[in-house]
Amino acid sequence: MTTSTFKWTRLALVLVLALLALSPLGHIQSAKAFNPASVGIVCTNGPTFSLEAKAGYIQMPDMNTMFMWSYAPAGGGFQHPGPTLCVNQGQTVSITLTNSLPNYRSGPVRTSIMFPGQENVLANGASAQPDLGNNSLTNSIAPGGSVTYSFVASRPGTFIYESGTDTKMQVSMGMFGALIVRPTGPGYGPNYMYNRADSQFTPTEEFMALLSEVDPYQHQAVETNKVFNMNNYRARYWMINGRGFPDSIADNNASWLPTQPYGSLARIYPYDPTSHPFPAVERFINVGTEEYPFHPHGNNGLMIGRDGYPLEDGGLDLSMEKFAFNIGPGQTWDVIFKWYDAEGYNSITKPVPVHVPDLVNLMLGMFYSGSPYLGKMETLPPGANTLNQCGEFYIISHNHALFQLDAFGQTMAGPITYLRVDPPLAEQALPGHVVCP
Ligand SMILES: [Cu+2]
Numbered sequence: 080m081t082t083s084t085f086k087w088t089r090l091a092l093v094l095v096l097a098l099l100a101l102s103p104l105g106h107i108q109s110a111k112a113f114n115p116a117s118v119g120i121v122c123t124n125g126p127t128f129s130l131e132a133k134a135g136y137i138q139m140p141d142m143n144t145m146f147m148w149s150y151a152p153a154g155g156g157f158q159h160p161g162p163t164l165c166v167n168q169g170q171t172v173s174i175t176l177t178n179s180l181p182n183y184r185s186g187p188v189r190t191s192i193m194f195p196g197q198e199n200v201l202a203n204g205a206s207a208q209p210d211l212g213n214n215s216l217t218n219s220i221a222p223g224g225s226v227t228y229s230f231v232a233s234r235p236g237t238f239i240y241e242s243g244t245d246t247k248m249q250v251s252m253g254m255f256g257a258l259i260v261r262p263t264g265p266g267y268g269p270n271y272m273y274n275r276a277d278s279q280f281t282p283t284e285e286f287m288a289l290l291s292e293v294d295p296y297q298h299q300a301v302e303t304n305k306v307f308n309m310n311n312y313r314a315r316y317w318m319i320n321g322r323g324f325p326d327s328i329a330d331n332n333a334s335w336l337p338t339q340p341y342g343s344l345a346r347i348y349p350y351d352p353t354s355h356p357f358p359a360v361e362r363f364i365n366v367g368t369e370e371y372p373f374h375p376h377g378n379n380g381l382m383i384g385r386d387g388y389p390l391e392d393g394g395l396d397l398s399m400e401k402f403a404f405n406i407g408p409g410q411t412w413d414v415i416f417k418w419y420d421a422e423g424y425n426s427i428t429k430p431v432p433v434h435v436p437d438l439v440n441l442m443l444g445m446f447y448s449g450s451p452y453l454g455k456m457e458t459l460p461p462g463a464n465t466l467n468q469c470g471e472f473y474i475i476s477h478n479h480a481l482f483q484l485d486a487f488g489q490t491m492a493g494p495i496t497y498l499r500v501d502p503p504l505a506e507q508a509l510p511g512h513v514v515c516p
Contacts, residue, residue, distance in 0.1 A: 161256025193243030236387025454502030
């Protein structure tokens with residue numbers, strides 16, 4: 080059995096516990112691209128932003144609710160993580176922060192934002208300074224106060240913004256978000272990661288995995304005005320974009336996750352030199368305290384940038400293909416990937432050469448279409464259900480520190496998400512094929 084055959088079989092048999100909305104099947108309509116707003120990065124476009132530090136609750140995958148501190152749009156509802164701030168290289172970015180954090184242990188809580196990777200940051204127009212008297216790495220503000228930070232986004236890439244005040248506690252409580260700077264060099268633009276021709280990607284296939292963790296005992300201590308004690312810190316939840324699996328693969332702005340707007344399902348089309356020539360991109364970000372070795376199944380990723388620097392040296396391409404990306408605390412990694420038909424399997428001209436075991440020995444995944452061929456749906460055995468919509472493939476991606484695939488003791492939750500590969504649009508439009516919703 081070749082490696083790729085093994086992958087096909089494993090894909091067909093993988094057991095999946097998630098739920099996706101099942102839409103009506105079996106009717107033919109003209110093929111059109113899915114609504115890109117339901118998946119992928121949700122940008123809050125700049126360069127001027129107003130954020131509010133506040134407290135709220137999120138839903139954990141084990142159905143607990145968790146008290147969090149986070150950044151939200153000023154005057155808007157609570158959300159976690161903070162808005163994904165998108166700007167263009169060269170712009171002067173201006174972020175006004177208002178402090179609406181509740182008192183903690185009867186005292187006011189000062190806070191701030193720092194911008195790792197950005198230079199010459201100003202606070203209210205003057206050079207930002209450490210505020211060590213208030214345990215802050217940058218200018219902090221008391222509740223009710225506000226401060227405006229500004230800087231020139233001088234280089235493209237993926238960056239973090241996070242609290243610079245009492246950082247162990249406040250970042251642990253959830254005060255972080257992503258900052259994306261798009262290249263503006265001559266001939267480049269928002270569909271490039273860097274000012275490099277080989278960093279071009281498909282704009283509707285830009286994804287983010289903001290990886291974080293939660294120690295519920297520390298959060299409960301803060302909620303109930305007890306001591307946050309980093310000596311006792313131990314994460315029990317791990318998240319992608321502020322959600323754990325299976326919520327992680329729900330759409331952006333899913334109605335049952337009102338304070339966790341960002342999904343992490345990556346939904347793409349196969350590579351095709353004419354109709355779909357450019358790859359997808361994923362921005363990996365680690366705001367936790369542990370390494371997160373993220374592992375997509377089924378294909379490798381090409382790591383092209385770290386911490387906002389393209390992997391190059393004097394014109395030499397230092398990008399590297401990896402089967403797992405180890406994202407260290409505080410790091411960001413930019414990874415491009417594509418799904419392509421390496422073996423050319425075809426149900427008639429080149430069938431998958433594998434003997435299908437007896438039904439009693441099969442475990443049918445919830446996403447299995449009944450066929451190992453992309454774009455085909457076939458009858459499933461009696462009693463088997465599928466959430467497959469149009470013969471698409473689902474390939475799991477997860478954090479490979481397996482103890483982190485957990486939600487306070489509930490296993491197979493946490494930082495798990497999926498790559499969904501849809502059949503090519505032209506194929507969806509063929510007679511007898513199902514159009515993907
Ligand atoms: Cu795995």
